[in-house]
Amino acid sequence: MENPQDVMAIENTAQYHGLYHVLGGIISPIEGIGPSDLRIDTLIKRVAEGGVKEVILAISPTMEGDTTSFYLTRKLQPYGVRTSSIARGVPVGGELEYTDEITLGRSILSRTPYTNGQEKGN
Structure with missing residues (x-):
């Protein structure tokens, strides 16, 4: 997820009963936001510690959102965790x-x- 508001939006659906990880934004080179500016390292650490079976990427369907999703998928690949994206x-x-x-x-x-x-x- 990009922002804390996204957690509330998903909670309001009552369709998801897992854990959340808020990135704090998306990768946006134009705005000077790179991977190190987001909470990506803490997500990788959580996955590396084990117990995570799937990471569902609930990220805005924009060019920057797609870039962020692609980056996260590549970073998570070595851990054998399933990655998916919410439907669009x-x-x-x-x-x-x-x-x-x-x-x-x-x-x-x-x-x-x-x-x-x-x-x-x-």
Whole structure:
């Protein structure tokens, strides 16, 4: 997660019951924010200590967010921990014609399969 406010947003869903790690921002070379300016080392330390099976990256879907996610995935790779990202796509109640091409494209690539009329996992 980027910021403490993100924790509250996820808590309000009542869908996640694990631990959180707030990075304190995202990598942004334009703004002079590099990996050493974030709490990445403490995340790596937590993972290295063991007991972490998966790191879910809940980071904004921006160029900087994608850069941060890519960097974190590379840093976590040696520890054999599963990394995933929260889903991205068309919001519930959204109209396709008003959805930008990148979001719509990612929605198609990350589509949810249906089995017997139900979304998989429901």
